Each structure stands twice: as structure tokens, then as C-alpha cells.
Amino acid sequence: MEKETQKKVLLSGIQPSGDLHLGNYLGAIKNWAELSDQFECYWFMADLHTITVRQNPADLRRRTLTQIAVYIACGLDPEKNTIFVQSHVPAHAELGWVLDCYTMFGELSRMTQFKDKSAKHADNINAGLFTYPCLMAADILLYQPDFVPVGEDQKQHVEICRDIANRFNHVYGEVFRMPEPYIPKQGARVMSLNQPDTKMSKSIPEGCVFLLEKPEDILRKFKRAVTDSDTEHCVRYAPGEKPGVSNLIQIYAACTGKSFEDVEREFDGKGYGVFKPAVGEAVVETLRPIREETERLLADKAYLESVYRAGAEKASYVANKTLRKVYKKVGFLAP
Ligand code: TYM
16 A cells, blocks of 8 residues: 555646547557556546637537547556546646746747647637646646656647746745656657648548547558658658658557567568558557447446546545645635
8 A cells, every 4th residue: 555655646638629549549548558557647638728729519528528438448447547527627727827827928929839729720819828838737737746648749838837837846845746748759749641741630630540430441541641752662760751651660660569670671672552551450450449448438428427527536636735735835815
């Protein structure tokens, strides 16, 4: 029992703003499942974050529930992991406000995600989009985690979270533990299949493989994947020169557990016509059990409800402890 309490803490979340895709899986959830035995883990659906961009309410509710089922289907056992919905734990929004007041306009303006999203949604550059990193910092700091496992694109947000925590600790003493980003060696940046210079995301659906997509659609997307215009036609890992092929090697390696060298050897002398369908098959086989288990879980709404209720209760207990400490430090009168 004592050992249990000494476990290091991990936390991460995904926005239920679109159907989960292979980038979310290889960059995040797959690694979470591998780490969940050794750490005390908090995994959540970042629904508060999604409304920085307009959402269809019914779709948001459906995707949030589906995401819980996918987490479990990917191997996150609710008995060992705390799985919850961000909006069910009000402390996130509450600490988010406090941290807004300890974050500078200049540092928020430099955030890549803010710049990208405000270019994409020029008609809705709202204050929430701008202060997004403060809410994300609150998500993290409430649980005092040691590590935050994320894909490469979220590293900047974990770094600003550290800056905010440092600033706060500097004024009030050691309130927050300093979290480290934990970026996987393989799969940290899965690129779009049809635009390999852009990261895989739901906004380019033809280049994006969704976790619950039908096998025949997945295979078709891989057959059409952009390779490279060079003449050597060989399966070689060289992201600068051969971004398309290197992305496929990365995906194949992450799905099969092989090294890049093993993959190069396996397809030595074979053309892209053999390689691309093989990657598609490996992905289909990786995703098949996840899809089947997700479908099974979605048929049992009462179970999913019991998971997220228990998760919110456990998460609230931990989060409120940190929040109370913060409120006391800044000088709010105890209720
Ligand atoms: P989000 O929802 O965009 O993505 C969730 C996770 O998936 C990873 N990811 C990728 N990894 C590799 N290749 C890709 N193409 C790819 N696309 C997405 C992301 O790096 C991330 O790990 N702000 C966060 C959500 C969040 C959060 C948090 C994360 C809110 N609060 C607190 C950690 C801790 C986001 O928008 O991720």
C-alpha cells in the first residue's frame, strides 16, 4: 500500500472536438496504456477546451462518451486509472481563472496553436482561444503530476505551464510540482497521409486515419498515401528528403514494435506498391480490437456512466486539495 502512494503521477487529456485519429493514438493514448501500470494516472476528456471553436452540442456529447469508451478499449483500465470529463470537475475552470491572472499577454500571443487556430477561425478569435494555455496549465497543475505524456505539438503548452507554475511558486512558495513533458520516441508527430509536411489532423480527413474507421477505408487511404517524387523508390527513413515514406515507416514501426532499420530491411528491394498496403494492413490489425471493444462498451452506457462518475469523484478530491491551497495562498477568505 505504501508503495502505491509513492507512484509518480501522470496526466493527459484529449479534446473531444473530432473523432480520434491515428496521431492521437500513436502520439498519446498508446503510450498512456503502456505507462499506466507504473504510474498513478489521470486521463480526461478536455471538453472545456473544445468550445474555443464552435461545436455542435449533440456531436460533442456523443464524441465525449465515445472517447471514454476508446480510452478503455485502448487498455486504460478504469480500476487502475482515473478517467474523467474535464467539465465534471469545476476546479479546472476555477484554477484556470487564477492562472489567467498570472500569465502575460505577450507569452500567450506567441503560442503556435493560438496563431494557427486564429488563422483558421478568423471569424471567431475569442478570449478562450487566447487564454487556452492557462486552462491547460490548470488541468495539469491541479494534479501535481511528474510527467505529461503528449505528442510533439503540445510541448510548447507544457512549457508555458511550467513558466506559469514557476512564476506562481516564486511568489507563494512551492505550491505546484514542476511537470515534465513526456514525448514518445516513435509516433510523436504522425503526418498527414496525403500532405506529409502537415501533421495528421481531423481537418484534413483524406490524410487522416480515424480509429473507428472501416478497414476498407483505412486500406484505401494507405494505398493512396503520398510517397516521394525521388527516383530511388526505396523504403528508407529520411524525414527531410522523404517525408511521405518516412511517415509510413514511422507508422509501421509504431504499430508492429519494429525499429526503423528492421522496417527498411523488411522492405529492401520491394517497391512502394508492396510497402503501402502492408502499412495499411498493420494499422487495420492494430485498430481492429480497439474498434470492436469500443463498440461493445458503447452498448453499455450505464457502465460508461459509472466510470466517468467515479473518475470525477476521485479527480475532484485531488484537484480540490490543490485549489484550496491556491485560494489560501492568494488570500481568498475561506468559505
Ligand atoms: P489534442 O486534443 O489536439 O491532441 C491530443 C493528443 O494527441 C496528440 N496528437 C498527435 N500526436 C502525434 N501526431 C499527431 N498528428 C497528433 N495529433 C495530436 C497531441 O500531442 C496530444 O497529446 N491541448 C491539448 C489537450 C489538453 C491537454 C491538457 C493535454 C488539454 N489539457 C492537459 C495534456 C495535459 C490538445 O489540444 O491536444
